[in-house]
Amino acid sequence: MNQNVQQAAAPGLGIEVSSKVPMHWYNLNADFPEPMPPALDPATDEPVRPADLEPLFAKSLIAQEFSSERYIEIPQPVREVYSLWRPSPLRRAVRLERALGTGARIYYKYEGVSPCGSHKPNSSVPQAYFNKIEGIERLTTETGAGQWGASLAFACALFGMGSETWQVRSSYEQKPYRRLQMGVYGSQCHPSPSELTESGRRLRGQFPDTTGSLGMAISEAVEVAAKDPRTHYALGSVLNHVMIHQSVIGLELLDQLEEAGEEQADVVFACAGGGSNAAGMMFPLLGQNLRGGSTTRLVAVEPAACPSMTEGEYRYDFGDVAGMTPKLMMYTLGADFVPPAIHAGGLRYHGMSPMVSHAVHLGLIDPIAVDQERSFEAGVAFARTEGIIPAPESTHAIAGALDHVTSGAARPGEVVVIGVSGSGVLDLAAYDGRF
């Protein structure tokens, strides 16, 4: 971490933060048995250098992207914002256990308590903060269903920054709630492709009737950030620094399991789209496994309709549809893969975070795929016993855990932990006809 940057950091507002909110993020790159393959420059196929990323990202975030330090200090102003909802609860799912008639002890870690209803602010808050202290005034991003856009708008509002989001046009029109959320937070949200950028105008010229795509929205957000020295770009998943920020989930989980008197989690289920939630839940536990402190099985659950880890190839591919990003070594269905319109919008990415992919490739994380209908069934069972309506993404992790328990694979006393990455209240339409 850049020491000068650290010294420029604001001391915080003097808000008292519980010691249960982690002081450091965890970086799995310190414990991988072999290093990750580097990202490659798409023009030269040479490894990307930190300086290449400076037009778009804050120096502190770039340093994290390339870091192999095990622990990275969380600045106090970030902890102050985290304290709005962190530590997120770990709860024993006693009613669910009884309904299943299992002797396993089922826990769930619930990220839906954040002001935006998902795990996304775990990274939007530090991304806004590190840009703010480097003098950046505004962040741009793209968003699909809108969870990341809303989370970035929230973070920028609290640090007094502007933000501008390009949202896939079909979502912008069909799902007004998240763009209203961005508006309340003071963010500008545009349907993409828009008339505001060169790439947007070009795309609208080529495809006048397009309903947009994440790839198009990325092009617009990156273009705007690249042109203005006071503006940077922010990404909500895939990159290493995002995985690092999300580690607060798993770090808290370790403490909370200990507090609950459990020796370890025997098996953890988390849903995986771009990988940020799965990384957050699992990497601190995986690090402990690798350092010899535990034998936790880690299961990343993806939708059968977008099975990058279970059916994709492990190879270099572009992060976006347009081929503008560095090439990343990852499990991929191909950058031009068009996933079906499943309800779990957060699980429709064609690839998988390089860090998660590397862990899967090394056999450290087990990927499984579950069907959307089975996931909703599990989500309804969870809501009726535990009282929380999970996000469609999160129902995949619940289905994975329920199948494990009901198949008889769980032994009595086994500690099963489910990552519930978000609340489903803004996705209730997806549940229609499923109860």
Added chain:
Amino acid sequence: MNQNVQQAAAPGLGIEVSSKVPMHWYNLNADFPEPMPPALDPATDEPVRPADLEPLFAKSLIAQEFSSERYIEIPQPVREVYSLWRPSPLRRAVRLERALGTGARIYYKYEGVSPCGSHKPNSSVPQAYFNKIEGIERLTTETGAGQWGASLAFACALFGMGSETWQVRSSYEQKPYRRLQMGVYGSQCHPSPSELTESGRRLRGQFPDTTGSLGMAISEAVEVAAKDPRTHYALGSVLNHVMIHQSVIGLELLDQLEEAGEEQADVVFACAGGGSNAAGMMFPLLGQNLRGGSTTRLVAVEPAACPSMTEGEYRYDFGDVAGMTPKLMMYTLGADFVPPAIHAGGLRYHGMSPMVSHAVHLGLIDPIAVDQERSFEAGVAFARTEGIIPAPESTHAIAGALDHVTSGAARPGEVVVIGVSGSGVLDLAAYDGRF
């Protein structure tokens, strides 16, 4: 409380509950300087007796309705469910203070963390529980926008009971999210008036194009409960036992202020529709005032468009439009008052809980009215500083507090507490055009 009933109570599931979740509810009827005027039988104008209520309500709840005990034990199974979100957070609004440039210390107590997003489950959970242990299998209720219906569905799901809700037809059709929420929890939700009841069929015959009203929905829910000995009826506000259940809010607030090192709240702002949120925030503090332990000013904020306390009369009136309920001594705009279609659906009741009304009549609570537009402005300011988008109802309390602070009425060091009764995420459409 009926001792036999208590002995029949389930011991709970063995879920560990923090000692910060209250062990008892507080009943302001123990501390009122003069007793409340009784509810009257509409046929005889004689005081209603407990036995009159038995066809509709559980005996334990009726006992609470007539109780003057100061503290009423919260059964462990209710505390176990409360522990899903209680204690709700009390937070210092440091960013808001800075934005206002005030020397006052502003706190807010946030009930939006409940699985249903508002304070309503504080009463739906004990109502379901006390009915369950008396052998009741199903509860009926009415709902407008759907917050109470969803909260009752949640509570019934967790205690393995059925529930059936009649929702005002216009809301049923225009706002599908809350009825989907009820559906996920396993509750049946019908648009009212429906073909399922005599009163519904009669109303549909009389008014074929009606979009429904709360009064009509009450008639249907009560009719179904009255006809079936295994079914009872549940109400989400107005009645004494609901005010008692909501006291968990204020009881926690007292503990949390002490923990924060504050001697007392100097002034508390809470929104008031039927009165359950205001009672919950204020009654434990009012009781302390009355017992000589504090001098907290209590301000109930209502919408200028439905000003029962500030412009209504204090007299006996019916609780419902049809005149089926007992007559209650309360501030009222008249049982036939039709409030305008303001966005704060929870603040559109023509009257005010008799307990809150009695306190206002005795000069123990100060009522004020604020305009809807000013409320949303305050809600946006709150979201952009504190990160939480408040429910339209809650924005009234925020506006009251902000006006107090910015008018210069707050002295430096004054402790101002705002009751934020719910989350606004399912009401984001109401914010459209207001930022």
